[in-house]
Amino acid sequence: MPEGHTVHRTAGIFQKKFAGSTLRVSSPQGRFTDASLIDGSKLLSAHAWGKQLFLKFEPAILRIHLGIYGKWRIESHEGELPEPKGQVRARFTSDKDFADLRGPTACELVDTEGYLGVVSKLGPDPLRPDPKGDEGERFVSRVLKSPTPIGQLLMNQSVLAGVGNVYRAELLFRAGINPHTPGKQLTREQVAGIWFDAVALMPLGVRTGLMLTRDGFLKGRPKLEDRYLVYKREGLPCRVCGSSVVIEIMATRKLYYCVKCQK
DNA sequence: AGGTTATGCCAAT
DNA sequence: TTGGCCTAACCTC
CATH class of the missing domain: 3.20.190.10 (MutM-like, N-terminal)
Known part of the structure; x- marks a missing residue:
């Protein structure tokens, strides 16, 4: 995994x-x-x-x-x-x-x-020590300059190292951001928010071996059907608004999100 | 037994 | 954009 x-x-x-x-x-x-x-x-x-x-x-x-x-x-x-x-x-x-x-x-x-x-080809890693505290800025400035959809940027290891298809879907849902939004159309606060959310969440994954992303399910071993916010939940009701979670292919990978919650 | 799928990524086109 | 890598788990028949 x-x-x-x-x-x-x-x-x-x-x-x-x-x-x-x-x-x-x-x-x-x-x-x-x-x-x-x-x-x-x-x-x-x-x-x-x-x-x-x-x-x-x-x-x-x-x-x-x-x-x-x-x-x-x-x-x-x-x-x-x-x-x-x-x-x-x-x-x-x-x-x-x-x-x-x-x-x-x-x-x-x-x-x-x-x-x-x-x-030298890897972007900042939310799980790596950041003694100077400027790794987040490296990520933020790169995203804010890019016309590429944020859903693709999060999967690009030279932009952000360590995030894959599950964390991508979950982080964007938590941020309420539509994956198709070009990086340069996001606000600095939104992008920094993604970074700090990853910094907060991913150590839980290291400790438990599980990608825990749902507030209220951040400890223990939630069952598979309880584990994720949107990942692998196509057709199921959004956990927040109840509308159907959609699945699309973005750059060959399956992308899951809620059209209503992620504008 | 055979088909499908996967949390990834590279090279060839 | 497509094919290929490469392994095992989980389906269906």
Whole structure:
């Protein structure tokens, strides 16, 4: 379930369970042919930026992107490692824990230059520390200059890193903004509002592993049918006004919104 | 058993 | 704009 919250959550787990340890790295499936280059080396740190996960090993940095299918299985073990389930691209093993990676779009070693090349193309990430406090402004000024619909801008990782199709729909509903509105037609307050809403909401997703966006359902594990405001609710009544939630295709992705509440 | 779908994104056209 | 990647879960038959 890969939007940015999932990736940050995984980075935290790697940091806690594996950072500072020497890891065995293998590719049961065989497709990660560079596994041998980091096998037996120390994991220095793990961090996320948007939907990208970076594992810094001593010899090189491993860049992992889950794409739409990718999944992690991370568990502890008692010396006896379980058989890989399905097609495991990469397995990371410490004394106590193992992590199996299946179906990623990217699992590749990069050097510092390659790493900088990737992150230089990423927009601000609401889940990243913002010591100077100017990351929101980077997002806001970019949106306010753009003729592109805000629904597309929120999906563009160079504008805003980590938000995907679920958070896009939910953030726009919460803001009461129609996804077709060009960025430059929004007010500064509206765009800043989206940023700060994401900054407030996404850490909940990291903590729980769920994209919680409904006030009143911001803790626990709400059932799937209670979870979202508009995402995957086409044809169902809007939770606020009761009119039918619509679905459209915007730039190849399904877009859900309420025509009445989002002007 | 086969078809559809997915929280993503890139390259080719 | 379209096709392809790549895996598993969830349908229908």
